[in-house]
Amino acid sequence: MESRPAITLCMIVKNEEAFLKKCLSSVQNFADEIIIVDTGSTDGSIRIAEKFNAKIYHYKWDDHFAKARNEGITKAANEWILWLDADECLDIQHPETFKKALANRKANILSLPITNFTGNHLHSDDLTSYIHYQPRLFRNHQGIHFIHRIHETLDAEPEKMTTDILDLPILHYGYIHEVTEKKDKSSRNKRLLELEAAKETHSPWVTYHLASEYYRDKAYKQAFDYVNQSIYMFLLEGRKPPSILYKLKYDILVQTNSIDQALPGIEKALLLYPDYVDLHFYKGLILFQQADYQAALACFETCLDLRENHPDYLILQGVGSFRAAHYKNLCIEKLNTLDKN
Template identity: 30%
Template sequence: MIVRDEAENLPSCLNSVKAAVDEMVVLDTGSTDETVAIAQSFGAQVHHFDWCDDFSAARNAALQHVTGDWVLVLDADERLETGIVPQLKQVMQLNTCLVVNLVRQEIGATQSPYSLVSRLFRRHPKIQFLRPYHAMVDDSVAAILQREPQWQVVELPDVAILHEGYQAGAIASRDKLQKARMTMERFLVKHPGDPYVCSKLGALYVQIDKVSYGIELLERGLKSAQVDPPIGYELHYHLGIAYSRLQHLDQAGMYYQLAIQQPILPRLKLGAYNNLGNLRKATGDLTGAKAVYEQALRVDPSFTMGHYNLGMTLKAMGQLGEAIAQYQQAIQLNPNYAEAYQNLGVTLLKLGKVAESLAAFERAIALHQQHDPTEAQRLRQGLQEMGFQV
């Protein structure tokens, strides 16, 4: 681990791994809180590193202190899913396994709740972290595989890491986005056709409304001779988002479909499924939207936003009973889903179930009040105009 001022997150992280690992190596990059003392209280070796705006340099410095045969890399806002440990131990027994790619669940991310990360690997002398911002071992692993083809990279389909970084209040600030942008732009100058940095920086440009710059970079990434399927998915997916922003819906739909066609774990494609469904719904193709949402839910029945969007589509198709069932499923998965309560209230009211409807609206208003008081007031006022007091 590399850490800095992570006293709040560190206990749950280290607690999740303490029974599964033989040593804990924590590299501190300048904490001013209780981070170091907490790490030491868990029995971790703590080493110190002067931060130099290069995540790879810090990761590699931490790696120098590792003595075990295998390395698991976590951030402080992540936890190991303890149920995965027997699978990890089993795959680590494979003599030809060099890296185990792990599924990380992004807690609080409604759109793309899963990602694949190369966080468990054999302590091979040639494995090192590269890239100053998105530090990862993938580039060094690719070089090893070319020289030593007996090795293999294994993917485990079950969730192994829980990541809290998408919770409310934890999303990157504007300042962090600017630092990320500057670091990636410097890297791009030396590696102008690198598909990974084209994907990440292109997506960031789209996020900050520099859409034309984003499209140019994303399309440049696709022209690279070596585009691995996970990066290919990201490039196509973010091109879909970019062209949706420009209201070029046919192109957006094409890119979402190309993203879905990439040979990666199906649950990693939920964002593309969801966006394609939204696009079809927006253009009036309700049957097509319904089919896409249902496909997403076959991939992951716990995809909360998929249930909500399927409910919205069914409501638009006049299938109110089925819509209610989907809203209720979304609420069961996320009891704080204000929009699901709100649309449940609308649908129940259409069916004449006034008492149940008002109860759903009341819950929606209470939830909106916490995060969006303007919406809470708008909903309350709309109900009052209809003669209801909530």
């Protein structure tokens, strides 16, 4: 009989009754064990978790996501650990297929594609989505653990940090405005990030995450200042700034129509990340706004050639497909109009 690896779902939860049932329903045929670390729920979250036979542990919240997640790891019994938030769910049709795939993986950490939805309301017709890959499945009992107070990530001895990709999609609804507003996520996140930023030596990632929080609040000036600080901090450390920083920077410039100085900078960013479809798309938007339709057309054609399957990047859905095609057609229309004149 073919072996199937056993999987433990580990979560931290507080007042998540709006999403928890959907989340746990999505994993009930995939996870063999469910560990819930509850940090003080006063709603129906515990009752919902109990209906899924979850093992529930109470944890006094201490403003540190990594510590709470690590508490869950200590309770997990199985070979693999999947971690999710309550406002996420697996988009899975054939759980056994993925469990078989796990049996053949050599890596200790697997990155899964996450679709992050943004917009005003959960059921809006105009939801925007972004795809990125994040380490969400890892082997238990290998010393792999979480670090960082907020925006926690996995860490271990270098030889344990072997990675691979598993195309098991996760859907994330936590960035939708009505969700963040109800939970007041922005205030909480900025408070925790500012605690980290107050340290004399803090990671440039902390500054980037502050930029992201202000961006989601549409406080673009603060966001722009923070993302530039983060880029500078990476450079001071002798490291190439990650691609996601440049995406945020030029997204802000496009959103605020601040394109005068954007083109030389985005050209430099593309030298660092020549296959990043989002940067080509933003370059195309900048050129389009400058009425350089021929050059913009070339950018959108490049986007369509690159497509959107790039696990190393955060991708706005459509920049390598329907969005690029839309602007390609607009460029052609503009050029045809100019020819007629």
